[in-house]
Amino acid sequence: MTDRLHLPPSLPISLPMRLRRLPMAVVRRLLPSTCALCGDGCDGVVCPPCCAQFAPPRGPCCARCANPLPVSPPPRKREPVASVQGQDVENSLATEPVCGSCLADPPAFDATVAAVDYAAPLDQLVLQLKFGARLPLAPWFAERLRDAVLARPAMALPDVLCPVPLGRRRLVERGFNQALEIARPLAASLGVALHPKLAERTTETTAQSGVTPAERAGNVRGAFAAADPDRIAGRHVGLVDDVMTSGHTLAELAATFKRFGAARVTNFVFARTPPHF
Numbered sequence: 001m002t003d004r005l006h007l008p009p010s011l012p013i014s015l016p017m018r019l020r021r022l023p024m025a026v027v028r029r030l031l032p033s034t035c036a037l038c039g040d041g042c043d044g045v046v047c048p049p050c051c052a053q054f055a056p057p058r059g060p061c062c063a064r065c066a067n068p069l070p071v072s073p074p075p076r077k078r079e080p081v082a083s084v085q086g087q088d089v090e091n092s093l094a095t096e097p098v099c100g101s102c103l104a105d106p107p108a109f110d111a112t113v114a115a116v117d118y119a120a121p122l123d124q125l126v127l128q129l130k131f132g133a134r135l136p137l138a139p140w141f142a143e144r145l146r147d148a149v150l151a152r153p154a155m156a157l158p159d160v161l162c163p164v165p166l167g168r169r170r171l172v173e174r175g176f177n178q179a180l181e182i183a184r185p186l187a188a189s190l191g192v193a194l195h196p197k198l199a200e201r202t203t204e205t206t207a208q209s210g211v212t213p214a215e216r217a218g219n220v221r222g223a224f225a226a227a228d229p230d231r232i233a234g235r236h237v238g239l240v241d242d243v244m245t246s247g248h249t250l251a252e253l254a255a256t257f258k259r260f261g262a263a264r265v266t267n268f269v270f271a272r273t274p275p276h277f
Contacts, residue, residue: 065102
């Protein structure tokens with residue numbers, strides 16, 4: 001009688017373990033992907049028609065905060081030459097328009113790249129990633145961000161990317177940092193170094209969505225620290241997050257890096273919440 005492999009009941013061969021032994025082409029046929037927006041079958045998480053319909057390139061936006069610009073944006077003031085890693089370089093955003101709010105009260109960060117507007121139905125994808133742990137969405141977010149970066153060829157790439165850190169309690173509850181999941185494929189596609197622990201959140205703050213707009217700046221004030229100052233001084237740092245709403249979290253983190261000598265800070269966010277007038 002041929003011997004058979006007997007596994008104890010506590011150690012079954014799970015379906016994921018079986019699938020890992022199969023070629024990816026076979027796995028795709030067994031478990032075909034469906035579009036996260038329309039439900040049709042596709043090779044990725046969002047089908048090309050939905051991508052074209054719901055994630056087109058954004059219109060004219062402020063180079064600094066990524067908010068939409070009026071029909072006739074204010075002229076961009078020419079900024080002084082910046083120094084990055086000991087070399088004088090022309091400010092690549094010197095000719096890009098900046099909104100009146102950023103001219104009147106410049107934020108701590110120097111530029112923002114946003115892939116899409118935070119609006120239906122793409123807002124549901126953000127929620128699926130953040131609260132539904134649908135991690136395959138993160139590389140798709142990174143692809144849209146990469147395309148937004150490539151659409152601005154005059155913009156200098158950062159020297160290092162840093163995801164906005166989560167507090168320890170929220171990281172334990174969620175099990176992952178969605179900003180880091182986006183930053184990994186984005187760094188690889190741009191050829192930029194990724195340092196996940198360049199910053200740390202030292203204060204467990206209330207989620208910005210849980211406080212009023214007037215309280216958001218104070219809610220994150222002093223919430224961050226530079227974990228590796230030597231990698232910050234004189235460098236262009238890129239901050240990665242899923243959504244930018246008021247911008248206070250990114251501004252606080254940028255201010256922290258500027259105190260440790262960062263030459264420039266650029267935000268890379270998948271979605272930008274349109275201002276409410």
